[in-house]
Amino acid sequence: MADALVTVVAEAILKKVASIAASEIGIWGYKEKLHTLEGTLKMIRAKLQDAENEKGQKHGVMEWLKQLKDVVGEADDVMDEVHYEMLRREVKNRDQVRIKATSLPSLKKFLFRRELGHKIKNINEKLSQINKDANDLGLQNEQPGPVVPYRPYPETVPNLDEFKIVGREDDEERIIHLLTESRKEEKLTIVPITGMGGMGKTTLAKSVYNNPKIQQHFDVKAWLCVSVKVDINTLLAKIYESVAGKKPKSVEMANIIISLEEKLGSKSYLLVLDDVWDEGRSHWEEFKRHMMMIKSQIGSGVIVTTRKLDIGTKAMTMDSCPLKGLSDDHCWNIFKERAFLAGQSPPPELEKIGHDIVKKCRGLPLLVKVIGGVLQNYSDPEKWLAIRNNKVWDLEDETERVQKSLELSLDNLPRRSIAKQCFASCSIFKKDKVMKRKKLVQLWMALGLIQADEERNKEMEDVGNDIFQILVSNSLFQDVRRDEYGHITHCSMHDLVHDLSLLLSNLESKCLVGVMNDDFCQENTNVFFLIERRMMARTLRTFFFFREVEKNVSFQQFMSMRILILERSGIKKIDDSIGGLVHLRYLDLSYTRIRVLPESIGNLYHLQTLKLQYCYYLNKFPESMRNLISLRYCKSVESIPNNIVGQLTSLRTLVPNYFSVLRNKGHGIKELSRLKHLSGKLCISKLENISSKEDAVMADLSGKKSLNEIEFSWSSNRGADRNKDVLEGLQPPRDVKILRIDYFCGDNFPDWVMKMTVNIDGKETPLDKLVSITLYNCRNCLSLPTLEHLPHLQDLELINMENLTCLRSSDVTGSTKPLSPSLRSLRLQCMKRLEKWIDGAPNSSKMISPVLQNLEIKHCPKIILIDECHPHPLVSLEIINCTGLVSIKSIQGLTSLKNLMIPNCLSLLEITNLPNQCHSLKTLDITHCLNLTSLPQKMFDCFAFLNELRVGPFSKELNSFPSLQGIEKLRDHLHSLNLKGWDHWESIPEEIQHLTSLTRLEIYGFGIQELPMWLTNMSSIQCLRFYNCKGLNEETVRRGAPQKANDVSLNNSKVYINRDVN
Helix, strand or coil, X not given: CHHHHXXXXXXXXXXXXXXXXXCCHHHHCCHHHHHHHHHHHHHHHHXXXXXXXXXXXXXXXXXXXXXXXXXXXXXXXXXXXXXXXXXXXXXXXXHCXXXXXXXXXXXXXXXXXXXXXXXXXXXXXXXXXXXXXXXXXXXXXXXXXXXXXXXXXXXXXXXXXXXXXXXXXXXXXXXXXXXXXXXXXXXXXXXXXXXXXXXXXXXXXXXXXXXXXXXXXXXXXXXXXXXXXXXXXXXXXXXXXXXXXXXXXXCCHHHHHHHHHHHHCCCCEEEEEEEECCCCHHHHHHHHHHHHCCCCCCCEEEEEEECCCCCCCHHHHHHCEECCCCCHHHHHHHHHHHHCCXXXXXXXXXXXXXXXXXXXXXXXXXXXXXXXXXXXXXXXXXXXXXXXXXXXXXXXXXXXXXXXXXXXXXXXXXXXXXXXXXXXXXXXXXXXXXXXXXXXXXXXXXXXXXXXXXXXXXXXXXXXXXXXXXXXXXXXXXXXEECCCCCEEEEECCHHHHHHHHXXXXXXXXXXXXXXXXXXXCCCCCHHHHHXXXXXXXXXXXXXXXCCCCCCCCCCCCCCCCEEECCCCCCCCCCXXXXXXXXXXXXXXXXXXXXXXXHHHHHCCCCCEEEECXXXXXXXXXXXXXXXXXXXXXXXXXXXXXXHHCCCCCCCEXXXXXXXXXXXXXXXXXXXXXCCCCCEEXXXXXXXXCCCHXXXXXXXXXXXXXXXXXXXXCCXXXXXXXXXXXXXXXXXXXXXXXXXXXXXXXXXCCHHHHHCEEEECCEEEECCCCCEEEEECCCCCCCCCCCCCCCCCCEEEEECCCCCCEEECHHHCCCCCCCCCXXXXXXXXXXXXXXXXXXXXXXXXXXXXXXCCEEEEECCCCCCEEECCCCCCCCEEEEECCCCCCEEXXXXXXXXXXXXXXXXXXXXXXXXXXXXXXXXXXXXXXXXXXXXXXXXXXHHHHCCCCCEEEEECCCCCCCCCCCCCCHHHHCCCCCEEEEECCCCCCCCCHHHHHCCCCCEEEEXXXXXXXXXXXXXXXXXXCEEEEECCCCCCHHHHHHHCCCCCCEEXXXXXXXXXXXXXX
């Protein structure tokens, strides 16, 4: 492991040396010394692989590696200090005009240069001796081996299904049957899933936990990773925290039971206790006794995953699910999915070797996944044979064999040194911790584990994301979460993999994790005193702390600190000494009570990440923050002033991402000009304060190539005459994906908006990466931009565009082809004059987009008719508050609809021509359409698979609710029914008594005096609610409600039902 650490740090040092040698500081006479350092370090680096191979064989190699690691760490600090001086001079030169007259250097400069010279000389001597020692030990230069070809790792990996189980289907079915059928009359059933580490216990538990049968059966579900032995008191407190999402107010046993009662009382629940280590019978008897005190429903369950094969009571043993190794066939299916490209047949030679490797995994799915993931990087049979023939498979001890096999996979990762060291650094997180990708990459950057890759034009964040993807693709990170675009945002590690990261990081990271290490962080202990007492302060590089700390903390002792996390520490003031942390790159003060940041924070020239989330007391930022020229990521509650932001030339991510243009000097639009690396989202507001197109151009938005979401906003009509010119000067980068324009006052957008093209080097280039466009409150606009040439556009929102009469005139193109070829979602809201989608064509989804899935039309009073007679794949149609709508002539072509909502269309007279069959429709809402006198004919024939139905009230002239004849056809599918009526309707439709699957019934505004007997007998109903039914009172509802209903209310007041104790 030491070779990986030294390789990574040495790479960083070599980059710094090259940069320093070419700078002003290099001219001070240190060039020769720096080149000597560079040459010696390269010679040593060449011997590292041999040292790693020989450390267990040759006496003295381990000690040599230890000495090398210390010297390289020292060299890293020295080069970092020199680099800091370079940055300081850059800031100084930026802020003042340099005096070019020659003058003798000051005493301070002279002393700094002399001290620096001594330090470099000292390191050179140490490295020279280490190189000599390497030669004496007979260490050889590394022979070039096969290079793993670089290939990008995609963020979305469709063939890796995190919760997919193979070969455990029978086990899953048995556990589900135990919890929902065979033990459903018992108050609490505990089912242990047992087996050695890596056998798939947690994966099986997750599959059960997410099974639809379980989802429907239990009212409350919660998941808790235990990982260590805990007493019952602590366990119950943790269970409460997992259920409630917060810690219990009191840790007294009686109070915890009361708190759990509040969350679980009268409900059925399923708890999963993952990675449990307590197997004693008395422990589980006590646990069950306390859980039985909670007045929950019968049939609740607890799943326990544990490596302990004999756990708990006899009943637990009887219900336990011991996992054995998977069959070779099942293992091969898992291996093949990871080791070979999807859809391609494995090469015969590799397939044969692969089968041999699978057998050596002895049925352990974790090993199969990890080894298969590693081998996807190699097509060379020699590498496969080397892994197959490795001696680790012959180890007798099962635990050691698994650990060494996982370590073997690490040694064969692409970009091994970097990936291995980044992986080891994850040991600072506790087991089962959900890790954020962005945070991981920022921490790796701060520790110097990743550097920019100039050869491939990749920034540090890009390299970090590549390493993250390597670890995901090789199954070292698992349980990934994705955002709406399929990009991985979070992950965790299997407990065995976490054990490996701990083993590899053993004292390598020089890291203290306060909340996770009781050796350092006992309650009421001065942590900083302990650090100093143990002589760690000088070399400490990472400090996590989450408990209350003393008011005035001095940082003078922590001069090597790279990462400082005081999140949730309760600290109120940051000591000025923080400005002396010249190596600091990551500072997290989130959730603290600080009111101001010290001026000295401006001395942190190396700072890359600054997090001030939820610092609600902080409302002022020191001017010195403009000196943070290495800052790449800044997140705070309040927006940082423009005159500060404009100087943060390395900034990539800014949150809040709002830039409010002001007229004050230093706060105008041109402050954006220097932020060339800005990425993600940027919202520019108060555009009325930009004087001209020329000023707007100075922002150089088109040059900020990493921006993918841009919002333009005016806040007043001032400068309305120059709206168009200003927006013309704010052309976005060509790869922008999301565009929003608010309160534009002109009657026509500038050319780049109308054409959706930008001018690059005199050539018009389409904004063909756009996926979403929103135009909000552009009240005067008479026409929309052209959308036909935007192949990825999926979402279009048009809100308060009052002068628009149609989405596109047919004479623009001379045809009536659709508005967009790719649009999936269209939202039209408050369009007062909108009458047609395409002038001269019917209002049909076909005219919007052939692939449109969601159409929302809201508050559009001029829309009179909708005609969906043509076949179309629309999934959701919502027509809301369209008071002028008279007719929905046809929806016959919408056979894929899942959601149809037509509320508050007061003029609607008819809904005709339904699809012959639309089994996909699950939700239907026809409410407050006060001119309707009946439901559409054959509605229940067409929509026979409805789950949720909301109808009424209809015309007030009717004497009763219209007939629901045929609704019995929904008996197996309808779960929720909402009926709205008038107070002169004295009954509710009796046809609903045939709905045997109905679980929720809501009645609004009827004049009923009593509940009918057939309603009392509806045993399926669990939730029954009445609103504004003036003839009902609590007693009549209690008397007539179904006995099995557990949620009954009248006007939002709960009605308690007298249960038949028999």
